[in-house]
Amino acid sequence: MEKTLLLVPLFPLVGALLTYVISGKDERHHRMAGWIATFAAVGSFILTFQLWRALSAVEGSVITAHAWTWFEVLPFKVEFAFLFDRLAAVMTLIITGVGSLIHLYAIGYMSHDPERPRFFAYLNLFLFAMLLLVLGDNLLVMFVGWEGVGLCSYLLIGFWHRDMGNAVAGQKAFVVNRIGDAGFLLGMFLLVMMTGSLEFQQLSQQIPYVDPMMIELAAILLFIGAVGKSAQIPLYVWLPDAMAGPTPVSALIHAATMVTAGVYMMARMQVLYSFAPAALSVVLIVGTLTAFVAATIAIVQNDIKKVLAYSTVSQLGYMFMAMGSAAFSNGIFHVVTHAFFKACLFMGAGSVIHGCHHEQDMRKFGGLWRKMPLTFVTYLISTLAIAGFPFTSGFFSKDAILWTVFNVAEDAPAMNHTVVVFGDIPLNLFCWGVGVLTALMTAFYMTRSLMMTFFGKYRGHHEPHESPMVMTIPLMILAALAAGFGFVYGEAFMEYLVGWTRIDMQVGHHALAEHNEVYHTLELFSMGVAILGIVIGVLCYSVCSGIPKALVKHAKGLHNFLVNKWWVDEFYQAVLIRPLSGFSTFLFKSIDRVLIDGILVNGSGMFVEAGGDVLRRLQSGRTSSYAFLMFVSLFLLILLYLVFMPVPI
Amino acid sequence: MGAVTGYLYLSALLFSLGVLGVLVGRNTIVILMCVELMLNAVNIAFEALSVHFQTLDGQIAVFFVMSVAAAEVAVGLAIVITLFRNYLSVETHDAVTLRG
Numbered sequence: 001m002e003k004t005l006l007l008v009p010l011f012p013l014v015g016a017l018l019t020y021v022i023s024g025k026d027e028r029h030h031r032m033a034g035w036i037a038t039f040a041a042v043g044s045f046i047l048t049f050q051l052w053r054a055l056s057a058v059e060g061s062v063i064t065a066h067a068w069t070w071f072e073v074l075p076f077k078v079e080f081a082f083l084f085d086r087l088a089a090v091m092t093l094i095i096t097g098v099g100s101l102i103h104l105y106a107i108g109y110m111s112h113d114p115e116r117p118r119f120f121a122y123l124n125l126f127l128f129a130m131l132l133l134v135l136g137d138n139l140l141v142m143f144v145g146w147e148g149v150g151l152c153s154y155l156l157i158g159f160w161h162r163d164m165g166n167a168v169a170g171q172k173a174f175v176v177n178r179i180g181d182a183g184f185l186l187g188m189f190l191l192v193m194m195t196g197s198l199e200f201q202q203l204s205q206q207i208p209y210v211d212p213m214m215i216e217l218a219a220i221l222l223f224i225g226a227v228g229k230s231a232q233i234p235l236y237v238w239l240p241d242a243m244a245g246p247t248p249v250s251a252l253i254h255a256a257t258m259v260t261a262g263v264y265m266m267a268r269m270q271v272l273y274s275f276a277p278a279a280l281s282v283v284l285i286v287g288t289l290t291a292f293v294a295a296t297i298a299i300v301q302n303d304i305k306k307v308l309a310y311s312t313v314s315q316l317g318y319m320f321m322a323m324g325s326a327a328f329s330n331g332i333f334h335v336v337t338h339a340f341f342k343a344c345l346f347m348g349a350g351s352v353i354h355g356c357h358h359e360q361d362m363r364k365f366g367g368l369w370r371k372m373p374l375t376f377v378t379y380l381i382s383t384l385a386i387a388g389f390p391f392t393s394g395f396f397s398k399d400a401i402l403w404t405v406f407n408v409a410e411d412a413p414a415m416n417h418t419v420v421v422f423g424d425i426p427l428n429l430f431c432w433g434v435g436v437l438t439a440l441m442t443a444f445y446m447t448r449s450l451m452m453t454f455f456g457k458y459r460g461h462h463e464p465h466e467s468p469m470v471m472t473i474p475l476m477i478l479a480a481l482a483a484g485f486g487f488v489y490g491e492a493f494m495e496y497l498v499g500w501t502r503i504d505m506q507v508g509h510h511a512l513a514e515h516n517e518v519y520h521t522l523e524l525f526s527m528g529v530a531i532l533g534i535v536i537g538v539l540c541y542s543v544c545s546g547i548p549k550a551l552v553k554h555a556k557g558l559h560n561f562l563v564n565k566w567w568v569d570e571f572y573q574a575v576l577i578r579p580l581s582g583f584s585t586f587l588f589k590s591i592d593r594v595l596i597d598g599i600l601v602n603g604s605g606m607f608v609e610a611g612g613d614v615l616r617r618l619q620s621g622r623t624s625s626y627a628f629l630m631f632v633s634l635f636l637l638i639l640l641y642l643v644f645m646p647v648p649i
Numbered sequence: 650m651g652a653v654t655g656y657l658y659l660s661a662l663l664f665s666l667g668v669l670g671v672l673v674g675r676n677t678i679v680i681l682m683c684v685e686l687m688l689n690a691v692n693i694a695f696e697a698l699s700v701h702f703q704t705l706d707g708q709i710a711v712f713f714v715m716s717v718a719a720a721e722v723a724v725g726l727a728i729v730i731t732l733f734r735n736y737l738s739v740e741t742h743d744a745v746t747l748r749g
Contacts, residue, residue, distance in 0.1 A: 621748030623680075623741040628672050 001054050005065040005082050008047050008092065009135060012127035015040025019124060023117035030116050034107035037120035041103045041127055045096035052089045056496075064137060076196060081137035083200065086497060090332060091134040091264055094339045098256045099127050101474035105347050106248035108471035109354055119159055119246065126152035130257050134264060138198040139188050142265065146184065146229065149258045150177045156253060157245040169244035176238040180228015187221030190214060191272075204271040212275065219272055219279035223286075226262025232320060233290045236313045237569055243305040247350030250305060255312050255346050256339040263319045263335050267328045274326055281427065284324025284405070288431040291317025293566060295441040299448070300562040303360050304349045307449045311386065312342055314438060318401050321435060325428065327404035329497035334401055336493070337393035337486060341385040344478035348379035351471055352453060357462040362452040364461075369454040371464045374472040376454045378479035383450045385482040387443035388530035396486030398439060399526050400494075403519060406432045436529055443533025444540075451541035656697035663690035677732060677739045681725045688718045 015037050022029040022036075055063060063084040070078040084092070103123060110116050129148025136142035150173075158170030192198060194214050195206035207215060226232070231239035242254050253259070266273055266283070273280055291314045298310035315338050322331035353360055355372055369376040385394035405428055458464070466472070485493075540547050552559045561567070663686055670683030692711045699707025729739055736743045 619748060621745030623677075623744070624672060624674070631668060631672065 001051060001063050002065040004047050004051055005063055005084050005135070006067060008044050008051070008096075009082075009128050009131035011040045011044040011047070012037075012124040012131065016121045016124035016128060019117045020121035023115070023121065030114075033117035033120045034103070034110065037124045038100065038103040038107065040124055041096060041100040044127065044131070045093075045100050048089070048092045048096050051084055052093060055084060055086070055089055070140070076192065078138060078140050078198060080141060082135040082141075083137040084135065087264075087267055087332065088134050090336060090493075090497070092131065094336055095127065095130050095134065095257050098339050098343050098478070099130075099252060101477055102248050102252040102256070102343060102347065105251075105350070105471050105474040106246075108468045109248050109350055110246065111468075113246075115159075119156075122152055122155045122159070123248070123252070126156065126253060126258070130261075133261055138200060139191065139203075140198050142268070143184065143188065146225070146261060146265075147181065149253070149261065150174065150181070150229070153177075153242065153249075153253050153258055156249040157242045159245055159249070163244075166244040169238075169241040173238040173242050176235050177228045180225045180235055183221045183224025183228070185225075187218045187225065190218045190221060194218070200268060203269075207271050207275055215272060216276045216278050219269075219276035220282060222265065222269060222272070223262075223279060223283055226265055226320075227286065228262075229265075230259050230262030230316050230320070231290075231313050232262070232286050232316065233293060234568075236290060236294065237572065239313055240306055240309040240565075243303075243309045247305070247346060247353060250309070251343045251346035251350065254309065255342040259312065259316055260319065260335045260339070263316070263323060263331050266320075266323045267332050270326075270328045273323070273328075280324050280326055282324075283320055284427065284431055287317045287320025287322075287324050288434050289317070290314070291321065291438045292434050295438045295445065296562055297565050298445045299441060300559060302362050304352065304362050304365070304449060304453060305346070305360055307362070307445060308342070308345055308349055311345075311442065311446065312338075314442060315342065315386070317438075318398060318435065321405050321431060322401040324431075325401075325404045325407075327401065329494060330397070330400045330404055332497065333490075333493060334397040337385070337397040337482070340478050340485060341382040341392075341394055341482035344378055344382040344475060344482050345386065347471070347475055347478070348375050348382065351375040351467040351475065352379075352464075354467050354471070355464045356460055359460055359462070362449060364459050365453040366456040366460075367454070367458040368464055371458075372454075372466045374466060375475065378472075378475040379450060379454065381479040382482045383446045384534075387446050387534055388439055388526060389443075389534065390527045390530070391487050393482055393484070393486030393490070395527070395530065396490040399523055402432060402435050402439070402526060403522060405435055406522060436526065439526060440529050440533045443530045444537045447534045447537025448541055451537060455542060653697045653701040656693055660690045660694035660697065663687075663693065666690075675740050675742060677725075677729050677741060680741070681722065681729070684725070685718060685722070688714055688721075 018036050018040075019033045022033060051063060055061060065082045065084075067080040067082070070080045072078075103120070106120070106123065110119055113119065126149060129145045129152055131145070133142055133145025133149060136145060154170045154174040157173050158167045161167045161170070188198065191203060194210045195203055197203060197206065228235045239254060239259065243250055245254075273283075294310045294313035294317060298307050298314065301307045301310060315334070319331045319334050319338070322328070322334060351372065352365065352368060352375060355368075355375070356365065359365070381392070385392040388395045388398045407428075564570070667683045667685075667687030667690060670686065671680050674680045674683060692714055695707040695711050695714070697707075699705065699711075732744055733739050738744075
């Protein structure tokens with residue numbers, strides 16, 4: 001099994017190399033690229049599946065694989081090793097499984113692109129990096145993957161780099177992620193300093209003995225890394241812009257896998273976080289705010305991919321709410337269901353975009369359900385799932401999160417968790433309220449996008465057509481999972497993670513038994529919220545289409561505020577980017593141009609040249625003058641020796 | 650003033666003459682001859698001191714110097730010939746290609 005585990009990330013790496021090699025060849029080879037990449041992903045999935053079977057066969061087992069010792073500065077040692085436990089199994093199955101489907105879909109979506117091999121090479125390279133991230137046995141291997149996925153994200157956002165906007169979006173993603181990565185690095189340094197190790201198992205053993213303040217600090221620093229990668233406030237601004245990339249990329253990287261890396265990291269470091277109650281409160285607040293802010297922006301977006309991008313940010317906020325309540329397995333559950341329905345939504349949107357000849361504006365869609373029935377049905381199912389319609393997968397995972405947030409105060413003593421009080425309301429109740437409100441908005445804006453795209457009259461110019469089977473088959477599989485996963489496997493999934501998580505599930509179950517009535521009331525309540533949101537959305541965009549228009553007219557200020565995304569980009573531009581670029585220009589003009597280029601570089605050159613000009617006159621080329629110098633020097637040397645002679649003769 | 654001192658003065662005088670010749674000489678053959686003069690001046694000093702200290706060291710050194718001098722002349726004359734082939738002259742101020 002150890003060899004199999006090593007092969008899992010190797011498959012996409014080899015796939016990436018192969019597809020890159022054929023990128024210079026002719027069209028016939030280009031057609032192969034997609035299939036090679038897909039087979040690499042599927043191969044990886046099959047291996048993962050086998051590993052998962054082997055893992056499940058023995059209770060409480062983990063599979064580890066040791067590739068080589070990376071470096072050793074005794075007593076600090078870093079192994080290049082992989083760890084396959086239940087958490088890694090879940091993530092790896094999602095990455096390779098959903099990844100395979102998206103690769104398959106991309107064959108259809110990218111069929112007209114002349115640079116397909118490069119695209120598939122990047123996509124496979126991304127899978128490799130993502131697998132390193134989730135399979136790494138220590139924080140450093142995880143960090144290699146962490147940076148690798150960032151790089152691939154950058155390359156793929158700017159895949160159509162001939163358009164300046166795409167290249168800029170890629171750079172923005174890269175730079176914003178770097179800010180988070182700095183936090184991640186500092187967190188790692190702190191952990192090495194405090195515990196002398198980066199290995200997850202050793203860290204778990206050491207952390208209880210470390211100074212609590214340091215634990216809090218390390219937890220916050222690592223969370224900053226997660227904030228960057230998983231697009232939370234204040235670093236979420238790159239994700240909506242990242243939609244400049246091809247749609248399969250948005251589905252794979254910016255919805256299903258990479259952006260959940262921060263959630264995974266927190267789940268992996270759950271021991272650290274369960275000893276850091278203040279950091280958890282910060283996580284809870286950040287997650288809640290992000291979920292809310294992103295949802296408000298999503299309501300007024302007209303670009304179908306932007307709606308989905310903001311809803312991704314919002315759903316990631318939910319995941320961090322779960323993490324902030326120390327309900328690590330709930331968060332991972334939402335990662336899984338979100339991967340299904342959001343990948344499906346993105347690919348549905350991609351199918352629409354593909355079918356409408358690269359139109360992304362929802363105002364130019366409409367009535368597409370007749371033209372693209374398969375895309376419509378899958379999009380409908382996923383919309384219901386993300387809205388939390390009863391008994392879809394999104395309903396189960398979102399409900400579980402809201403329940404733990406609601407309950408965190410009760411469980412606080414058991415988890416050593418501080419309850420922050422917000423006025424008269426405990427923080428968690430406040431967050432719960434915001435979470436429910438966000439759920440309502442989610443149901444509304446997703447229904448809005450569904451109605452605008454698939455119902456009413458077609459408002460575009462080109463004749464839309466249904467996408468080929470290679471694109472619709474992945475959609476159908478994902479839609480089936482989005483619909484049924486929670487209902488069929490939800491319980492089993494949570495039970496499966498019980499063996500892995502340390503605290504949260506015990507607490508959750510305990511609470512569940514005691515508050516059964518409250519739980520069912522809340523469940524009914526959130527069902528009602530989801531259905532209410534959907535109904536409002538349907539009404540607003542079919543029968544009473546005057547309501548949104550009237551709202552826009554009467555609340556112009558608010559509408560403007562939301563359309564401009566809370567002015568956050570402008571705020572960053574004014575407060576951070578402009579001073580920074582001004583300072584850089586100053587440095588460039590005065591320090592770099594004048595001091596370094598002028599005085600140091602050119603100055604030293606000029607000095608040497610002038611000095612040489614003087615000294616070259618010594619080289620007269622006359623033998624006698626050389627001889628004269630030689631004798632004079634010798635004479636002087638002897639004279640010196642006589643003057644400073646140590647022992648007089 | 651003993652006998653040895655006189656030889657030493659002679660040696661110093663011949664050496665200085667040789668140095669002067671090397672410095673002011675323009676013809677490479679003359680320079681070579683002056684170098685020979687310097688070597689032989691040293692030889693005289695060796696001989697004189699060998700007599701003065703009643704040892705054979707100086708005499709042995711003289712043999713070394715003579716054989717080195719023979720080698721030096723062989724190399725020196727070869728250089729002079731090459732010089733002449735390239736510049737059609739053996740004057741030092743004609744061979745100034747290395748001037749900076």
